[in-house]
Structures are given as C-alpha cells and as structure tokens.
Amino acid sequence: MGNQNFLKTTKLADVARWCVSQFVVSVAGSLPPGTAVLDAGAGECAYKDLFSHCTYKSIDLGIGDSSWDYRHLDYIAPLDNMPIDDECFDAVLCTQVLEHVSNPFDTVKEIYRVLKPGGQLFLTAPMSQGEHQIPYDYFRYTSYGLRHICELAGFQSVEVSPLGGMFLRWAYEVPRAMPDMPTSGIKSGKINLAGLLLAPVRIFILSIVRLVQMFLILVDPLDKDKVDPWGWKVVARK
Known part of the structure; x- marks a missing residue:
C-alpha cells in the first residue's frame, strides 16, 4: 500500500525500521480478533494488513512527506486534537510519530482520552536519528522522558524497553x-x-x-x- 514498504525492509537495509516493524508484528499478533485499533500518525497505513483481524482506524495530519499517499486515512487531523469520541479504542499504535508532533504531551493525553479503560498504547520513538521529514521533526526521547510523558497523561502502567543496544x-x-x-x-x-x-x-x-x-x-x-x-x-x- 502506498510508498512505504516497512514490512519488506531488511534488517541490514534499515536496522531501525526493521526493529519497529518487528515490534508492530508482535503487537498485532497479541491482539484478539475484533480489537478496536487506532493507528495514530499512520502515514500511508503501512501496517494496516497486520491488523486485518481487528477493527482498524487510522489518523494522520497528512503533512509528513509530500511523496506519500494519505488517501487511505480514516481521519486527517492533528493528533493533539483528534475528532474522536472518548473511550473508543482498545489499543492505539503510534510508531515513529512522537518526534514529529509539536505538542507531544497533548498528543499522548489525547491518546489516553480515546482509549477505553484498560486499553493499551503501543508506541515507538527514536533517541538517536538524523533529522527527517523536515521541517516536521522536533524531538528525540530518552526512556525517562517517554515514561514521564505517559505518566503525566494518566497512564498507570508504563513499560519502556530499548530497541536493541548500542551496537x-x-x-x-x-x-x-x-x-x-x-x-x-x-x-x-x-x-x-x-x-x-x-x-x-x-x-x-x-x-x-x-x-x-x-x-x-x-x-x-x-x-x-x-x-x-x-x-x-x-x-x-x-
């Protein structure tokens, strides 16, 4: 679908994207059929097929890359002000997006709002990466920064793990x-x-x-x- 072939990216071609994709594959496999999933910052919905057993919805502002096809999105809107009712989703996927939003705390707070009680956020973010999707590239994150933002938004259980190590x-x-x-x-x-x-x-x-x-x-x-x-x-x- 579109120009993003994230699932076809080999480990050597793009180690970072491969790690993210492996995480998303594991997330999709852990969700039971019928799970209501929101892909927040979905871009071209590159991971949509992984969630064919779920009720999948996508949202993005549609400005990250001029070469991308955003026509597959269900919502075109900012993530810090989503046109979505409270407590609609069982899970929210947000991969390699938080560095591109100018208000990361408000974005995570919005994600918390649209999740049902007991719902889960599955998120990835870089700590070391070159600038990309310029000029929409604002932040890099430590594990403590991500935990802090999630806890401030209201999440009670926050597990942060590294995507690989230094090597x-x-x-x-x-x-x-x-x-x-x-x-x-x-x-x-x-x-x-x-x-x-x-x-x-x-x-x-x-x-x-x-x-x-x-x-x-x-x-x-x-x-x-x-x-x-x-x-x-x-x-x-x-």
Missing part, C-alpha cells in the same frame, strides 16, 4: 557514512556513465558496510545496559 544503533549509523556516489541508472533506464564506472567501488564499499553491520548486530547482545539504543518501545495501559 545495533551503530549498525544503523554505519550506512550513513557511505559516500554519496552516483548510481549506474540501470534500474531506472537512465544510464549514468560516471555511475557505471564507479559501480565496482560502490559495490566494494557497500560490501564492507554490510560486513561491519553484521558484526555489530552479532555482538549487540554484549551490551547488557542498553542505555544508548537507537530508540525505544513503549507499552502503556490506561
């Missing part, structure tokens, strides 16, 4: 160090001579990057403290 974060960062080299243009049909000539160099560098990533992922379990991950996942109950 996994490095595995995410390594590809960003690759030099900006022209591509061959073969896939698009627009052949670039410079890209063709540099293709062996590009392949060699990418091979080194992938080997480094695999090593970092392999040793990530050695990081026992996990206080410096790429991001966090949150499970909070109303």
